[in-house]
Amino acid sequence: MNLSQLSDYLENALLNAVLRGQQYVSPAKVYVGLFTTDPTDAGTGTEVTGGAYARQAVDFTAPVDGQVSNSNEVLFPIATAAWGAITHIGLYDTVAGGNPLWHGPLEFQKVIDVSSQFKIPQNYLIVRLK
Numbered sequence: 704m705n706l707s708q709l710s711d712y713l714e715n716a717l718l719n720a721v722l723r724g725q726q727y728v729s730p731a732k733v734y735v736g737l738f739t740t741d742p743t744d745a746g747t748g749t750e751v752t753g754g755a756y757a758r759q760a761v762d763f764t765a766p767v768d769g770q771v772s773n774s775n776e777v778l779f780p781i782a783t784a785a786w787g788a789i790t791h792i793g794l795y796d797t798v799a800g801g802n803p804l805w806h807g808p809l810e811f812q813k814v815i816d817v818s819s820q821f822k823i824p825q826n827y828l829i830v831r832l833k
Contacts (some may be wrong), residue, residue, distance in 0.1 A: 709744070710745070710793075710805065710806065711744045711745055713802070713804045716742070716743045732798075734760055734793070734798050735759050735792055735793070735794060736792065736794075737786070738790065738791040739786075739792075740791070744806070748810065754785065756782070758798050760798075769831060772828060776824055777823040778823075779820060781818060781820045782815050785817055786819075787814065787815070788812045788813070789812060789815055790808060790809060792806065794806070
């Protein structure tokens with residue numbers, strides 16, 4: 704799973720910080736969200752709701768050659784209702800609402816039914832800047 708698409712929000716924040724001297728404050732935590740449609744650069748798309756779903760915090764390794772990966776397994780709650788076919792993930796700066804940071808499609812969609820669980824193994828979520 705690769706996340707190489709920056710959101711419009713983060714693109715603008717980075718350009719303003721690097722090229723215009725405007726301060727960007729990095730989020731204290733980054734959260735992974737699951738989507739049934741492409742969240743797009745604009746942060747649209749259909750994020751899973753209900754059925755015990757909640758975004759999960761994720762920590763990343765130090766950058767190597769323009770990329771990082773999740774340093775620990777990311778485990779979502781066991782679904783108490785069907786979440787549908789998960790096709791994309793997004794990174795956000797808050798546990799709910801907030802600003803989109805990165806997004807990308809899954810290599811394979813995963814259907815989450817009642818009593819199913821979505822897991823991202825350690826080092827499987829790769830975020831690239833190249």
